Amino acid sequence: MEKIAANMDPLFNPRSVAVIGASDNSGKLGFHVMKSLTKGGFAGKIIPVNPGTAEIMGIKVSTSISDYDGQVDLAIVVLPAKLIPGVFQECADKGVKGIVLITAGFKEIDDPAGAGLHDEIAAIANRAGIPVIGPNTFGMINFYADLNASFTPEFSRLKKGAIALVSQSGGISHLLGFMAMRMDVGFSKIIGLGNRVNVDFTQMVDYLMGDPDTKVIILYLEGIDEPRDLIETVRKYRSQKPVIAYKTGSAVVGDQASLSHTGSMAGRHEVYIGAFSQAGILNIDNTETLIDTAKAMAACPIPDGPGIAVLSGQAGPGMAACDVCEANDLMIVNFSEQTQQKINEYLPPLALRTNPVDMGPAWYDSSATGRIIRAVMDDENVNGILLLIMFASANIDVLKGISNFIMDWRQKKPFITCISAPPGIWDDEIRRLEESGAMANYPTPERAARAMVNLWGYKKL
Amino acid sequence: MEKIAANMDPLFNPRSVAVIGASDNSGKLGFHVMKSLTKGGFAGKIIPVNPGTAEIMGIKVSTSISDYDGQVDLAIVVLPAKLIPGVFQECADKGVKGIVLITAGFKEIDDPAGAGLHDEIAAIANRAGIPVIGPNTFGMINFYADLNASFTPEFSRLKKGAIALVSQSGGISHLLGFMAMRMDVGFSKIIGLGNRVNVDFTQMVDYLMGDPDTKVIILYLEGIDEPRDLIETVRKYRSQKPVIAYKTGSAVVGDQASLSHTGSMAGRHEVYIGAFSQAGILNIDNTETLIDTAKAMAACPIPDGPGIAVLSGQAGPGMAACDVCEANDLMIVNFSEQTQQKINEYLPPLALRTNPVDMGPAWYDSSATGRIIRAVMDDENVNGILLLIMFASANIDVLKGISNFIMDWRQKKPFITCISAPPGIWDDEIRRLEESGAMANYPTPERAARAMVNLWGYKKL
Numbered sequence: 001m002e003k004i005a006a007n008m009d010p011l012f013n014p015r016s017v018a019v020i021g022a023s024d025n026s027g028k029l030g031f032h033v034m035k036s037l038t039k040g041g042f043a044g045k046i047i048p049v050n051p052g053t054a055e056i057m058g059i060k061v062s063t064s065i066s067d068y069d070g071q072v073d074l075a076i077v078v079l080p081a082k083l084i085p086g087v088f089q090e091c092a093d094k095g096v097k098g099i100v101l102i103t104a105g106f107k108e109i110d111d112p113a114g115a116g117l118h119d120e121i122a123a124i125a126n127r128a129g130i131p132v133i134g135p136n137t138f139g140m141i142n143f144y145a146d147l148n149a150s151f152t153p154e155f156s157r158l159k160k161g162a163i164a165l166v167s168q169s170g171g172i173s174h175l176l177g178f179m180a181m182r183m184d185v186g187f188s189k190i191i192g193l194g195n196r197v198n199v200d201f202t203q204m205v206d207y208l209m210g211d212p213d214t215k216v217i218i219l220y221l222e223g224i225d226e227p228r229d230l231i232e233t234v235r236k237y238r239s240q241k242p243v244i245a246y247k248t249g250s251a252v253v254g255d256q257a258s259l260s261h262t263g264s265m266a267g268r269h270e271v272y273i274g275a276f277s278q279a280g281i282l283n284i285d286n287t288e289t290l291i292d293t294a295k296a297m298a299a300c301p302i303p304d305g306p307g308i309a310v311l312s313g314q315a316g317p318g319m320a321a322c323d324v325c326e327a328n329d330l331m332i333v334n335f336s337e338q339t340q341q342k343i344n345e346y347l348p349p350l351a352l353r354t355n356p357v358d359m360g361p362a363w364y365d366s367s368a369t370g371r372i373i374r375a376v377m378d379d380e381n382v383n384g385i386l387l388l389i390m391f392a393s394a395n396i397d398v399l400k401g402i403s404n405f406i407m408d409w410r411q412k413k414p415f416i417t418c419i420s421a422p423p424g425i426w427d428d429e430i431r432r433l434e435e436s437g438a439m440a441n442y443p444t445p446e447r448a449a450r451a452m453v454n455l456w457g458y459k460k461l
Numbered sequence: 462m463e464k465i466a467a468n469m470d471p472l473f474n475p476r477s478v479a480v481i482g483a484s485d486n487s488g489k490l491g492f493h494v495m496k497s498l499t500k501g502g503f504a505g506k507i508i509p510v511n512p513g514t515a516e517i518m519g520i521k522v523s524t525s526i527s528d529y530d531g532q533v534d535l536a537i538v539v540l541p542a543k544l545i546p547g548v549f550q551e552c553a554d555k556g557v558k559g560i561v562l563i564t565a566g567f568k569e570i571d572d573p574a575g576a577g578l579h580d581e582i583a584a585i586a587n588r589a590g591i592p593v594i595g596p597n598t599f600g601m602i603n604f605y606a607d608l609n610a611s612f613t614p615e616f617s618r619l620k621k622g623a624i625a626l627v628s629q630s631g632g633i634s635h636l637l638g639f640m641a642m643r644m645d646v647g648f649s650k651i652i653g654l655g656n657r658v659n660v661d662f663t664q665m666v667d668y669l670m671g672d673p674d675t676k677v678i679i680l681y682l683e684g685i686d687e688p689r690d691l692i693e694t695v696r697k698y699r700s701q702k703p704v705i706a707y708k709t710g711s712a713v714v715g716d717q718a719s720l721s722h723t724g725s726m727a728g729r730h731e732v733y734i735g736a737f738s739q740a741g742i743l744n745i746d747n748t749e750t751l752i753d754t755a756k757a758m759a760a761c762p763i764p765d766g767p768g769i770a771v772l773s774g775q776a777g778p779g780m781a782a783c784d785v786c787e788a789n790d791l792m793i794v795n796f797s798e799q800t801q802q803k804i805n806e807y808l809p810p811l812a813l814r815t816n817p818v819d820m821g822p823a824w825y826d827s828s829a830t831g832r833i834i835r836a837v838m839d840d841e842n843v844n845g846i847l848l849l850i851m852f853a854s855a856n857i858d859v860l861k862g863i864s865n866f867i868m869d870w871r872q873k874k875p876f877i878t879c880i881s882a883p884p885g886i887w888d889d890e891i892r893r894l895e896e897s898g899a900m901a902n903y904p905t906p907e908r909a910a911r912a913m914v915n916l917w918g919y920k921k922l
Contacts, residue, residue, distance in 0.1 A: 177883075178852070222777065251786070286781070314632025316631070316632040316681070316683065317630075318632075326711070390639070392599065394612065443640060444636065445636070
């Protein structure tokens with residue numbers, strides 16, 4: 001198993017990748033894998049393997065991996081299940097360091113032959129010390145190596161980021177990827193575990209804790225074979241990097257789906273959730289909050305306490321945020337006397353000047369708005385700031401006016417926003433602020449507040 | 462009050478609109494209101510009123526409303542508060558039918574003079590039978606009249622739809638509008654009630670129940686003066702049109718914000734929520750679910766029962782949807798024998814063929830996928846369908862293949878989907894299906910399932 005751990009790095013950072021079952025027929029997965037590798041910008045050697053074709057996508061094809069004259073670090077395999085033991089033995093003989101096994105038809109099928117094949121290939125891989133992603137997976141992507149080892153070339157549209165996703169479902173991985181494209185959220189790695197020969201959540205958490213590109217680890221789980229190993233591993237690294245989990249399978253019918261899907265029962269949902277919390281894993285119950293929370297953790301420091309300041313350009317969104325905060329253990333704190341004095345200078349008595357602050361009356365003076373934000377940022381009672389501003393034609397300049405206040409102050413306390421405007425008006429400025437690491441922005445005040453709740457929820461674990 | 466009710470129609474469908482306090486200075490709200498009217502495509506007469514300017518945006522200015530020679534149906538007023546009683550009297554004398562009073566500074570301010578002014582203008586408006594939207598509002602928009610009577614020209618970017626929003630918060634109205642732009646959701650009317658002289662939620666519900674353009678009414682509330690009136694009015698129209706409410710103010714600090722904001726305490730949050738439910742109002746607790754639910758109600762029939770079919774292209778999203786359904790009183794029902802037989806024909810034994818159905822193995826044969834959907838649609842055990850399909854390069858044609866099955870069947874049972882792909886791939890096809898009235902699509906399986914939960918939740922009230 002030590003060799004398997006040592007081979008995780010070449011698996012994710014190979015210099016040469018063979019596609020066993022490469023194809024130039026777009027009806028075949030081997031075609032899409034080739035497209036992912038070539039269009040994804042992988043700079044290493046790509047070796048299509050197919051005994052019946054001379055060239056695929058302009059690249060010379062090898063008839064078999066043994067025939068290829070040179071080192072193969074990673075093999076992506078898309079041949080039918082019954083051929084896999086032979087292919088694995090060939091990979092072992094060739095000195096391949098890692099395998100992504102996309103092929104389905106192992107222990108998830110009713111036929112006991114599937115389970116037999118699974119055991120057979122596991123034995124070969126373990127003996128040779130080859131870590132295997134899959135079988136029955138879409139693959140994996142290492143964005144920092146421009147390595148798209150999946151059958152979905154479109155994953156390469158995602159930007160590089162600090163979030164690693166380890167998932168038991170291809171569907172959920174694709175969904176989170178597409179959501180992230182629309183939310184402009186970046187990933188370090190996306191890994192589809194599939195049916196797990198020797199790389200499970202445990203091995204991935206172990207590896208990702210040492211991965212310099214990954215700051216936040218998110219797990220999507222249905223059922224796992226060895227929850228104790230995962231829990232022990234996470235506990236070992238406690239408070240080094242946040243681990244966030246979304247586990248489905250609370251529904252009775254869902255369990256059947258899980259059994260069919262990944263060959264293991266979801267089972268005892270609440271037991272898992274409780275054990276995860278105790279180990280320091282933050283549990284989330286839907287895909288949107290999962291990605292929202294990961295985004296906040298990638299962008300913001302973890303708050304030192306539950307004291308929140310709510311600053312809004314309009315009272316309604318401020319109230320919506322306060323409701324979520326107060327219902328979830330955050331406190332809308334009183335400002336220090338000094339902070340309150342400053343705010344009273346910048347805002348007329350008409351406005352609500354205590355926390356939550358309605359900054360509307362300072363709209364037309366963005367330096368006043370900026371100074372209010374600064375005063376609150378410096379307040380020692382405040383552990384995190386929620387800023388909520390809705391565009392109106394009359395306040396179009398306010399964002400530009402406060403950007404520098406936000407930028408200068410970045411990474412001291414979590415700064416989470418819902419700054420909302422019609423498409424095309426503030427998008428670039430919001431992106432600039434997010435990319436500078438100054439804040440994390442959300443489409444609604446409630447989602448912004450929920451992200452803050454989850455940062456504190458992680459700290460409290 | 463009868464005259465006020467009779468004047469609601471010319472208020473929302475005026476032939477002539479005066480802007481009292483029109484301006485060509487972009488620092489003034491009177492400028493933005495003029496822009497809203499002119500850029501919004503209003504086809505009636507626009508009458509800028511300002512004693513100091515000859516022409517604004519190419520339109521001849523009147524020195525006062527009395528000086529204008531002709532009928533004025535609607536007056537939008539943006540002058541300072543202390544001038545408003547005089548303006549109102551002039552409007553009454555001129556025979557104006559409705560007023561949108563954008564000006565702030567009435568009972569929401571600490572100064573008792575504000576409350577005095579409020580009473581004064583209320584008396585004039587009530588005597589003259591003029592319904593007043595405001596004061597302290599961004600205004601209102603009637604999309605079917607191309608009438609943008611607000612200080613935010615960008616509202617006119619929204620498409621026409623079946624949802625009317627009545628809101629106590631300008632911030633929340635803007636937020637929902639911007640969200641709807643990005644979600645491609647349309648509105649019939651957006652009304653910012655502000656501090657409410659004589660048009661409150663009650664009057665609006667009364668009016669909108671008879672509005673042929675409005676199918677679903679959504680209310681955003683903080684605190685209301687006469688909850689009984691609203692509750693009685695909604696009860697009177699029970700099951701004619703869905704009324705959905707989002708009330709903030711559960712937080713203690715939120716109450717202070719509400720008092721300052723709209724001059725009334727949010728107070729007794731749970732009491733309101735309970736009373737609303739009893740009257741047949743569906744309560745929602747965040748902006749995103751509010752718009753998601755309104756969208757589903759505008760697009761889908763209300764289900765006759767709690768029996769749901771979950772059809773997914775990948776097991777994970779199906780499990781996520783099942784979890785939400787089962788936790789919220791929907792049932793993942795057994796199919797009828799006939800339906801099950803058909804599905805068994807189209808899917809290999811490898812797949813999960815009972816509900817939830819994993820259609821993955823039929824991806825490459827979209828007519829099989831279509832026939833499964835059709836069989837399930839016709840099943841009498843099934844009251845609503847959730848369809849969840851994530852794009853992969855290999856299934857790019859599946860959506861086109863099943864579109865006709867979905868289109869032919871529209872409006873018989875709620876058909877709610879999470880069909881997700883990278884930007885630009887399936888967007889047009891999804892929009893076409895949504896615009897045909899065949900389905901409502903959501904970005905995540907959980908949001909799709911939640912929309913179905915809320916359709917059934919409304920039916921159960």
